[in-house]
Amino acid sequence: MANLAAKRPLILEIKGNSLDDGPGIRSVVFFKGCPLACVWCHNPESRNPAAELAFDPPKCVDCGECRKICPDRALSRNHPEYVARSKCRLCFLCTDVCPSGALERVGRTMTAAEVLAEVLPDQPFFDVSGGGITLSGGEPTLYMDFASELLRMARRHGLHALLETCGCFDLPRFMDLLYPHLDAIYYDLKIMESAAHKAFCGLPNERIIDNFKALLTAARRDGKLLLPRTPLVPGITDGEANLRAVAAFLSGLGVNQAALLAYNPLWHEKSRKLGIDDPLKGDPAMSAFGDGARLERGRAIYREMGIDPTG
Amino acid sequence: MRRWTISNTLTHLFLRFFAANFNLRKKLNQYLKSEDGWLDFTFGLRTETGSVEQTLVFESGRVRVRATVPDPPDAMLIFKDEQALKAAAIEPPNQLMIALMQNKMVTRGNIGYLQLINFYLSLLLKPMQIAKLQKEARGERRAYDPEKAAQTAIGGRRLRQLKPAAIDPGVHFLRDPYLSDLGLDDFPRLKEFLGVHLKTKPAICHERPALLTQWFKENGFETDPDGRPHVPVLRQARAFNYLMTHKKPLIRAKDLIAGTTTTQEIGVVLYPDAHGTMIWGELLTAPFRPLNPYDVSPQTVAALHHQIFPFWLKRNFREWVRQNKGYPTCQELDERFAACFLWKTVALSHTILDYPRLLARGTGGIRADIARELAQTPPNMQEKRETLQAMTICLEGIEAYAWNLATEADRLAGVESDAARRTELMQLAQICRRVPASPCATLDEAVNALWIVWIGVHMENTNAGFSLGRLDQWLQPYFKADMERLANESEREVYIRHAVELIGCLYLRCTDHLPLIPDIGNHLFGGSSSDQAITLGGVTPQGEDAVNDMTYIFLKVTEMLGIRDPNVNARYHKEKNSRTYLQRLCEVNVNTLSTPSIHNDERVMASLAEFDYPAEHLRDWSATGCVEPTLSGRHIGHTNCMMFNMVAALEMALNNGRHPLMRWQLGPATGDVAAGAFKEFDSFFDAFGHQLQLLADLTCQYNNYLGEAHQAIRPTPFISALIQGPLDKGRDVTRGGALYNSSGTACIGLADITDALMAIKTLVFDEKKISFAALLEAVNANFADHAALLAMIKTKVPLFGSGDRQALAIANRVTKLAHDIFWQHTNYRGGRYTAGFWSMSNHVAFGTLTGALPSGRLAGKAFTPGLTPEAHASKSILSNLRDVAALDPAHLNNNIAFNVKVVPAAGERHQQTVETIAAYARAYCDLGGMQMQLNVVSSDTLRDAMAHPENYQNLMVRISGYNAYFVTLNRNMQIELIERAQFGVG
């Protein structure tokens, strides 16, 4: 997917007033497209770099306008998902006429300047809270040039900038284009065993591990925050062996702070709207919110291994 | 010509049945008589079509039924149709008043007689009416054990506390300004009083009207016993003096403050010279009504019915206007509820006395000033002489009351067995012998003087919105003096606790009285108390940081008690006040769920620029009632003179001047939408402007007429003595005697109007997606069969609060329009009208009286509170905050109420929660926001409280400007609170 690097990404959403994606009050820019394919991905709409069509049944008022306009007869009340994905050519005529927003185009084409224009009005809130802009996704590093431009513009306005990344990127380009303009990096370390990583996330993890090590050296030198994070996915990442492996890896590098993220099952619903295959649908372990006990268990392992898990 | 329709016959028979009962049953017949003779009057009934027409004639103890209505009857009800008439006959009196509000019928003539008829019906049908009310209460789960509920409420509160160091220059003594170590358990006395507050059912007290009525019967009202016309200001002064001298001097057991507003634990004060007779019809059923029931003793019923109410039937503000101005259109408009509510029918209030002068000089000192002025006033300046004399008579009255309290304290001390309490009582006796007559020397004296005067205020004038002002500023000198007298640190620690307890007692004293709210009021101003606003912080008259020790002591008390009234308002000056202070304001909100409201000091003052007030006076502003600015001690701004429904003007513009619910072609013909009268958006906006102008003209006219009624019926020389101006001007404050004069309006529906105009502009004129006529048709059909259009409006029209520039521009245009229209008007005291954008709870009541709107808001739905954006305007609270902050303060000269509902994350993230809210508040102020008020509660909690009110007795919520207990609110208001947008923090 390296060819995407020079391209303009689609922007999934710009979420204002986020309190969970870095320090203070932040605006999070979600990029569409990701090199990994985690089976539990909590933003399934961000995986595919192309625009998609979403259908949200409760919003539909059944006016029939979309069916009238669709050139491919891809929409039908008889179809169980309403949208016959195989027929749809993604022309988005239907989303233009849909009065209720039940049919929606997922992914907006925007320039970096347009993204910034949506973020900047909230700057007074960043300034009083120590917040700023967060690039997330999807995977922003798929679009190095665009992300770089956006970060440089944000910098010019004095915004604190943070990147959330899966770590799967071209390191030299990253160091050149993104790193200098970032204040903090939240870095996912999901599964330590490479084969398992490949099985659940689609790619092996050597590159992710190597990039982390290199980045750690640089971040220490430059006084930037690099926070490793591990999502607690039931039965996949939250096993004791994996958590110990992550912790051992980190403490081996002298890292003493890392985050554990409670599991959020709302992605099933998002997959459904997009007609994305969801093999884990109906798995009870994958349908409940992560409970406090699981989180505490993970934290206890981290603490035991000398890592502060509240980061 | 009348046809004897079936309904007419049935009505006739029912009235005959009514008449026969009262003629033949001695127990009922006695109620046809008052102490002063038979209650003779005629009462007509008719339907709009004339299909029914009957009259009850009361004459010399007999009731007769006539088949025609005399012209004019003393009072009459005109029903929309026969169904409305039928309902009226069998529903309890509260339902009748609600039907009146909904314009299912209209009244003519003296409304007091309608209440009297209601009372008669109630005598006849009491068992049935009570059963209905009880069923309603059970249905809404409102009947539960208040004692247990109060315990649950007090036991369930847990305060979370940060603990920063003091950095405010005005804080001299508190090392931990948040007083984080203190809790309610440290103050058993306050805990007990709080329990009383939460569990006690209020009772109607007739002491005030009984004493006054007695005085007026002996001394005359219009003329004195010799037949000479009374000078109103002198008459009121003498009556007030009599009232205060004869009022029972009561001291609540264990209290640190002497005196009570009424003779009841929690008393509802009656003002039959205002709206007091409105409770006449409910006297027998008020104890059983589901919302905010009152106890009414049989003695009270007898006194009110036989001695008091008949005397005032024609002597009140409404009836004065009806008689003297010939039932003008503006009065009819008010009595049809859908467009406005004029508070002067109840009170001329919402002001703040000159407490610093009172505390420093004492009423004795003020009397000396008056005497000096009087000596220099030539005999030909008659009004001035009379006013000054009246002021003196009033001050003597309050001194007499204080003296009586001292005697009572002595008596109680004599029979007190507990030594510590005996000492307290002896101190109270000493205090009441000195103040308020002499200058105060200690905090205890200052607080007691304040309270005694406060009782006087509410004996003279209706307890609706009188406010206490900047008590932290005015009490700090006494606190400081006391502290400086203490020898060591541990004595000072003990004294700080005493100060907290004393202020706690003051808060709970303020809960000893409630305004009279007839059941219809539960729908208009649900759950509202007197709204006695206290203002904290901000800057001093010299412009310096005003936050001091007492500021934090008041905040501690506010937090510990978590009660709805006093209504605490905090001024925050971002250049002068510390972040520690702002953070504390937010923390107290987190702990109390909804108080204090936060005002951006600079912006509120900027909004008053056009008045050109001297800077020192302007900087001394306080919030009044809900949120409105008054220049403390110098200003009669009656800042809540009317609740003004701007949406009525929009409905009239849509309907070419006709108001749909009132079925009334009231406004000018500004264009027929269906006939294509509007070619561009601006011409429709102009039509809206014309309708708004008409409504404002009428409401200002009525306010001015009612002002004249106050001058004739109830001048207020006591208040005049305690406000700057009357001494020099020699005029009562009701006649413009105060240094500054204005009248303040609450313009309701800004967000709904902006959104409706945006829908019209976007869909009809800009994008031409639909014709105006088709849109109006859908609106008139309440969007039935227009689901796609409704969906389109909801998803495609940018709203106020979304960050959309056009929506913001329209909001600013509407506020400017309202401001400019009111600014043109001059009130009867020579002052201007101001425009505020807050709503008490009338956004719910007016919402129920309004049809669907082009914004997609359905018929009967509540408007948004104050000027709060619609819940679905934006997913991000920051867009809401930014848009409201961007409103031009120049149009908001009676302040705003902006609700923000936030939900803290579960778990121990108190610090993050507080910091996030403080960041919102700070950035909002940086952006130019004027006021914000918080609800820190989730919709889920509110839903649970609706289902299990017994667990949430003290769940306090911010309505629009004031606080209320959620469980005391009517269903529509509860739903409105639940449906407000909520945003997670922490």
Ligand code: SF4
């Ligand atoms: S995107 Fe185009 S092809 Fe697909 S369903 Fe909509 S209208 Fe039909």
Ligand code: SF4
């Ligand atoms: S246009 Fe939208 S609302 Fe209408 S039927 Fe299609 S999806 Fe439903």
